[in-house]
Structures are given as C-alpha cells and as structure tokens.
Amino acid sequence: xxxxxxxxxxxxxxxxxxxxxxxxxxxxxxxxxxxxxxxxxxxxxxxxxxxxxxxxxxxxxxxxxxxxxxxxxxxxxxxxxxxxxxxxxxxxxxxxxxxxxxxxxxxxxxxxxxxxxxxxxxxxxxxxxxxxxxxxxxxxxxxxxxxxxxxxxxx
Amino acid sequence: xxxxxxxxxxxxxxxxxxxxxxxxxxxxxxxxxxxxxxxxxxxxxxxxxxxxxxxxxxxxxxxxxxxxxxxxxxxxxxxxxxxxxxxxxxxxxxxxxxxxxxxxxxxxxxxxxxxxxxxxxxxxxxxxxxxxxxxxxxxxxxxxxxxxxxxxxxx
DNA sequence: AAATACAGGACCAATATGGTTCTGTATAGA
DNA sequence: TCTATACAGAACCATATTGGTCCTGTATTT
Numbered sequence: 001x002x003x004x005x006x007x008x009x010x011x012x013x014x015x016x017x018x019x020x021x022x023x024x025x026x027x028x029x030x031x032x033x034x035x036x037x038x039x040x041x042x043x044x045x046x047x048x049x050x051x052x053x054x055x056x057x058x059x060x061x062x063x064x065x066x067x068x069x070x071x072x073x074x075x076x077x078x079x080x081x082x083x084x085x086x087x088x089x090x091x092x093x094x095x096x097x098x099x100x101x102x103x104x105x106x107x108x109x110x111x112x113x114x115x116x117x118x119x120x121x122x123x124x125x126x127x128x129x130x131x132x133x134x135x136x137x138x139x140x141x142x143x144x145x146x147x148x149x150x151x152x153x154x155x
Numbered sequence: 156x157x158x159x160x161x162x163x164x165x166x167x168x169x170x171x172x173x174x175x176x177x178x179x180x181x182x183x184x185x186x187x188x189x190x191x192x193x194x195x196x197x198x199x200x201x202x203x204x205x206x207x208x209x210x211x212x213x214x215x216x217x218x219x220x221x222x223x224x225x226x227x228x229x230x231x232x233x234x235x236x237x238x239x240x241x242x243x244x245x246x247x248x249x250x251x252x253x254x255x256x257x258x259x260x261x262x263x264x265x266x267x268x269x270x271x272x273x274x275x276x277x278x279x280x281x282x283x284x285x286x287x288x289x290x291x292x293x294x295x296x297x298x299x300x301x302x303x304x305x306x307x308x309x310x
Numbered sequence: 311a312a313a314t315a316c317a318g319g320a321c322c323a324a325t326a327t328g329g330t331t332c333t334g335t336a337t338a339g340a
Numbered sequence: 341t342c343t344a345t346a347c348a349g350a351a352c353c354a355t356a357t358t359g360g361t362c363c364t365g366t367a368t369t370t
Contacts, residue, residue, distance in 0.1 A: 001239030002159065002274070006328065009245050013263050027346065036257070040330055047348065060337025061345045076270060084156030090164050102191070108168050110290025111281060115231060118277040119157070126270060135265025161359060182315065195361050202317065215368025216314045 008083040010037050011045050012131070015054065015079055019071040019128040025064030045083065052082035071132060077123035087123065089116045163238040165192050166200050167286070170209065170234055174226040174283040180219030200238065207237035226287060232278035242278065244271045 004012075013035050018026055028046050032039040046065050049055045056068045067074070081087060088094035092109060093116050159167075169186050183201055187194040201220050204210045211223045222229070236242060243249035247264060248271050 001163075002157065002235065002242050002244065003246075004157065004244045005326090008156075009267075012267070013261075016263050016266075029346085038329070041328075043347080044329085050347085057347060058337080059335075059345085059347045062338060063336085063346045065347085076266075080157065087157050089157065089159045091158075106168075108171050108286060111171075111231075111286045112164075112167070114290055115277065115281060118280075119274050122270065122273040122277065125273075126266060131263060131266045135269055160357090184315085193360070196359075198316080199360085205316085212316055213368080214314085214316045214366075217369060218315045218367085220316085 004080065005084055007041070007045055007048075008080045010035070010041060011049060011079050011083045012076065013037070014042065014045060015049070015067075015074065015128055016131045018055070018065065018067055019074075019132050022067050022071055025058060025062075025066045027064040030064075049079075049082055052078075054078060054082055067128075071129035072127050074128040075124045076126040076131075077120055079128075080123060087116065087120050089119070159235065160239055162196070162200055162203075163235045165190070165196060166204060166234050166238045167231065168192070169197065169200060170204070170222075170229065170283055171286045173210070173220065173222055174229075174287050177222050177226055180213060180217075180221045182219040185219075204234075204237055207233075209233060209237055222283075226284035227282050229283040230279045231281040231286075232275055234283075235278060242271065242275050244274070 014031055014037070017031055017034055028043045029039065031037075031046070032042040035042070046055060046057075050057045050065065053068055054074060055065045057063070057065050077087060086094050089112055092106070093112055168190050169192070172186055172189055173181055183198045184194065186192075186201070187197040190197070201210060201212075205212045205220065208223055209229060210220045212218065212220050232242060241249050244267055247261070248267055
C-alpha cells in the first residue's frame with residue numbers, strides 16, 4: 001500500500017524510456033511496444049504528460065513525443081504530480097491551510113505535514129537522468145539500445 | 156495523491172491519542188468521541204491494530220485498549236503497515252523478488268525500490284512518542300489534557 | 311445475572327481506477 | 341491536394357477498493 005496509481009507507475013517507465021534518447025521523438029505505438037503497457041493507456045498518459053509540460057508533441061506522419069526539458073530537470077515528483085495531482089498523504093494536507101475546521105486543534109496534522117514534505121523531498125531527489133542509469137542492485141545487462149525491447153514490469 | 160487510506164489516517168490519529176497516556180486504557184467509544192471519527196470505523200481500526208500487536212485489549216466492563224509497546228517503539232511505518240499492508244509503491248515492489256517475469260529487464264524497478272526504501276525509512280523515523288509532541292509549525296495550545304476534546308482533522 | 315466492551319465477520323454504497331473507444335485536427339509526403 | 345500517420349480531447353464503462361455499517365458471539369466486572 002501507499003501505492004502509486006498505475007498511471008503514475010507507467011508514466012515513470014515511459015519517461016525513463018524517452019529519457020534514454022533525449023531530443024529524439026517516440027510515437028505512442030513505439031513506446032507501448034517497448035514497454036508492453038497497453039496502447040490506450042500509453043496514449044492517455046502521454047497526453048497528460050504533454051499537457052503538464054513534461055513532454056512535447058508533434059502531430060502528423062513524422063510526429064511523436066520528446067522530452068520538453070533536459071532529463072536532469074525532471075524529477076519523479078514532477079511525474080507523479082503530473083499524473084496524480086499534488087503529493088499529499090491526506091486530503092487535509094492537500095487542501096489549503098485553514099480549509100479544515102478542525103485544523104487548529106488537530107494534533108497530527110503537523111506531523112503528517114512533516115512526513116509529507118520528507119516524502120516529497122525524496123521524490124524530488126530522483127531525476128529522469130538518474131533513472132537512465134542502472135540503480136543499485138539492478139541486473140547488469142548488455143542491451144542493444146537500438147533494437148531491444150525492454151519490458152517494464154507492470155505487475 | 157499518493158494518499159494514505161482513511162483507515163491509516165485515522166489509525167495514526169487514534170494512536171497519537173492513546174500515546175498521550177501510555178499505560179492507560181481507552182474505550183473505542185471514548186476515542187471516537189475525542190477524535191470525532193465515526194465509531195464503527197474506530198472499532199474496526201482498533202481491532203486491526205490489536206491483531207497487529209500495536210495495541211492490547213481488555214474485554215469487559217473495565218476494558219479498553221492500551222499501547223502494547225512504549226511510544227518510542229512504534230513508528231508511523233508500523234501503523235501504516237498494520238492498516239494497509241506492506242509499504243510498496245507498486246505491486247511489483249510488494250511481490251517477492253523473481254515474482255514478475257519482466258523483472259530482470261525492467262529498467263525502473265531498481266529505482267522504484269530505492270524510492271520505496273527511502274520513503275519507508277522516512278516513515279520509520281517518526282515515532283508515536285514524537286507525535287505526542289507538537290510538530291514544527293503546530294499551533295501552540297493550552298490543552299487541559301484531562302478533559303479536552305482534541306478533534307482530529309479528517310478532511 | 312446484567313451491563314459493558316472487545317472479536318470477528320458479513321455486508322453495502324459510493325468512488326476511483328484501469329482501460330477502451332470515438333471523433334477531430336495537424337502534418338508529411340506522394 | 342489527397343492520404344496516411346499520429347496526436348488532442350473527451351466520453352464512457354466495468355471492476356476493485358474504500359469508507360462505512362451492522363450483527364452475532366465472547367469475556368469481564370459488579
């Protein structure tokens with residue numbers, strides 16, 4: 001629990017793919033095939049990421065999606081925020097201060113805020129650039145980046 | 156998003172109440188009244204916390220719930236784990252290693268694991284004891300701890 | 311024995327999520 | 341200019357999860 005939605009999960013995977021070749025455009029079809037995420041989901045997510053300014057899109061025959069910023073300038077927090085909205089452990093935290101009538105006497109709100117900020121900071125510390133590198137404990141693979149299908153776990 | 160369930164949210168609040176007077180027993184009715192969480196929810200959550208070993212229960216007329224461990228020995232991670240199951244950003248992370256067939260070539264699994272561990276560590280860093288103290292930014296109140304009703308924000 | 315209080319379920323309505331589909335518009339190239 | 345490609349936007353649906361209730365049973369105190 002404390003789960004990410006699949007949209008956010010997929011989104012992280014998709015952007016990690018795109019970030020491997022920044023500046024290059026990728027079609028939804030291609031990204032779906034590579035990731036093995038269902039195509040309709042992929043198109044939906046790519047549209048959301050475009051609207052949020054993380055991707056740029058080009059229509060037409062040679063169209064596709066490409067990164068709108070450098071991979072160093074996109075964090076996991078950005079991606080999750082784009083696909084699930086503000087990072088907030090509870091509705092109380094998401095709301096504007098003063099939004100909840102019990103707020104002034106709520107004994108845990110402050111602590112939740114502290115936790116929430118720490119989690120957000122963690123998510124802001126991971127960039128797309130870092131996600132193109134192998135993580136600690138990752139299996140070491142020889143990948144032909146031009147042709148390989150790198151399936152993403154979607155369990 | 157990245158929301159806690161209300162059960163976990165409530166659970167944190169309820170335990171924060173109980174931890175103010177460790178060693179003392181509190182009935183479900185009393186905790187519901189103090190927190191203004193709906194009674195049926197409160198009873199359900201207290202049962203779960205008892206089964207998980209965070210609370211001890213006594214039946215009968217003088218019954219109620221009390222902390223099973225010292226407030227220093229209970230973390231936010233423990234509470235969330237008890238009420239929502241293992242802390243895992245994705246199903247992939249929750250499963251046993253080797254559980255997902257795409258795992259060996261999944262390029263983001265390692266990074267998710269790193270993120271997940273960091274978040275869990277954050278949640279493990281906050282104890283019930285610390286939650287009985289005011290948090291940074293909390294309003295300073297004069298509370299008569301014997302009689303006051305300290306409503307918890309449940310928005 | 312009676313009243314209190316927890317234990318353990320089953321149960322239900324509402325919401326959110328995952329996923330699909332359809333119509334429309336822009337672009338490249340024949 | 342016509343056609344195929346590919347994104348834009350939105351409506352839509354089935355299902356799972358969540359929040360919440362309720363009922364029956366057991367233990368304990370007085």
